[in-house]
Amino acid sequence: MSNFNTDEILHVKNGDLEYIQFKILNKYNVKHCITLRHGGVSIGEYTSLNFRTLGSDNIENVLQNVNIVKEELNFGDICKGKQDHTDRVIVLDNKNKDEYLFERLSEDKVDGYVVNDSNIATLITTADCNPIIIYDTKNNIAANVHAGWKGVINKIYINAINIMIEKFNSKVEDLIVCIGPSIRKCCFSSEEESFKEKFTSVFKYTDEYLEYENNSKRFHIDLIQILKHELKNIGILDENIYVAEICTRCNTEDFYSYRAAVQNNKKDYATMATIVQISENNVK
Secondary structure (H helix, E strand, O other): HHHHHOOEEEEEEEEEEEEEEHHHHHOOOOOOEEEOOOOOOOOOHHHHOOOOOOOOOOOHHHHHHHHHHHHHOOOOEEOOOOOOOOOOOEOOOOOOOHEEHHOOOOOOOOEEEEOOOEEEEEEEEEOOEEEEEEEHHHHHHHEEEEEOOHHHHHHHHHHHHHHHHHOOOOOOOEEEEEEEEEEOOOOOOOOOOOHHHHOOOOOOHHHHEEEOOOOOOEEEEOOHHHHHHHHHHHOHHHHHHHEOOOOOOOOOOOOOOOOHHHHOHHHHHHEEEEEOOOOOOOOO
């Protein structure tokens, strides 16, 4: 049985259910989890804690999986739009939350949320993409962001931070950024120059994130290094960036991986969930 505990993350196991938490967010009483693939009711390719509603999994199984985690951590209303690798971030509050209740399967395309109401839990799904939690330690505001390689290039995480600054007066030096398990440099590779150019046309510091295999056309891209560079570039303190050092592609017994599904010629794939909810009156 795997153990992913480190100085930065806590691997929680309660029966069959397993999830990861960031210790720094627990310090600020931010209710959150990043699920592993265990402890749910889905079967087959989705075994067992699947949150993907767009595949062929029985939707009742997905809703039951949501309730399993909701009851485990006593989350409030769990909300989610339709992820589409956009750079769109919305403010979710008590005025618009009903539209995004998970069970309503909203068709509104959104990949990030900013919340300052303590009764709302936001949910994003990932299966190699980067789940990013941003927390304002002074104003008790949280963002929950889905950033695959398209989201990294389009800087959806910066969009979330800008909303926190512009609408809630957050200051970058007060922000904590936590990046959950995702595909890492070891497994994120290609030989397509056109794909490489999608990154090099935006991020000029190629020596930090781009590496070729010896005597090979194949290159590897380090999305975590890009994220760190971009976050620090806007003023996020290096000591306030926390990364769960887990590659989802390398650990498919515990995490879902879209890349693994494709490489194994699977017709479909499942996803984990990152759920975030602030605590009431938790300003430090």
